[in-house]
């Protein structure tokens with residue numbers, strides 16, 4: 001089986017490529033990644049010598065590149081490639097529209113032209129918008145708040161239209177917030193871990209009471225694996241681990257693990273359009289046989305340990321993350 005993974009040099013994509021190479025040693029994996037600020041070839045250094053793994057630097061919006069790869073025996077595409085940071089989408093939505101929408105279109109067209117067996121779109125719980133009570137089902141309407149969420153929702157609709165119109169073998173996964181190794185240190189958990197390690201302030205938005213449902217990245221890899229092999233064509237699968245926590249709870253938990261003072265917490269002005277709570281009803285993927293394996297407290301500790309032990313990985317990335325943060329929020333200290 002030859003699989004094209006896009007965005008495999010990013011956080012979830014690189015974890016998934018490693019997971020697949022270990023679990024299915026006979027699968028051939030091609031990783032197409034543009035290497036934007038969040039794409040990092042170091043994330044898959046350990047795979048570079050694997051004869052079943054090939055990295056290609058390129059843009060999913062580039063039809064010629066995509067066609068060239070797909071026409072060489074690829075049967076399935078998993079599309080992880082995206083602009084993925086909400087704050088960046090607020091400052092400049094254009095690259096989100098290009099990659100997340102037009103890039104998805106390019107991949108869908110390649111799937112159609114080359115009669116591929118499967119196309120899996122890696123989407124997000126953010127497409128549903130905020131929910132005060134209860135949890136979103138796959139059939140609930142989309143109500144995205146940020147340009148990022150809107151670009152992902154648009155891509156989902158495009159995928160579904162290709163299923164309806166062209167009978168394209170599309171499946172969509174919508175997971176909640178992931179955490180774990182190799183996450184770019186601009187997202188809440190790695191940003192706060194690395195800031196705390198450096199004794200820098202932890203910039204907490206608004207009242208800190210926004211709720212997210214946290215999913216360990218390897219649990220998500222297992223869910224995507226299950227969907228790849230047993231998911232039903234034309235379906236959407238929510239993937240959440242029922243680990244809802246407020247941002248302030250996450251912040252305090254990180255500080256506690258690192259034995260740092262809560263004085264490091266610094267309230268900053270809230271993100272515009274900041275969704276209050278995300279919550280997924282994941283009954284459907286659980287019926288397919290998926291269960292999260294990782295306990296939240298243990299996996300958070302494991303994640304903290306990973307950043308503590310891999311300073312050389314994150315230290316150079318922090319410069320890029322901090323440059324952006326200053327542009328958006330000014331100096332912290």
Ligand SMILES: NC(=O)c1ccc[n+]([C@@H]2O[C@H](COP(=O)([O-])OP(=O)(O)OC[C@H]3O[C@@H](n4cnc5c(N)ncnc54)[C@H](O)[C@@H]3O)[C@@H](O)[C@H]2O)c1
Nearest residue numbers: 007009010011012034035036038039059060081082124178
């Ligand atoms: N991180 C989360 O918590 C989360 C939750 C739910 C869904 N998702 C979705 O999962 C996917 C992966 O997210 P992530 O957190 O790993 O993001 P990431 O930003 O770490 O990785 C994105 C990768 O895509 C690549 N890329 C960007 N534009 C590209 C283009 N035009 N062509 C080719 N490659 C391109 C980047 O170089 C990078 O390697 C995204 O589609 C995101 O929407 C993420």
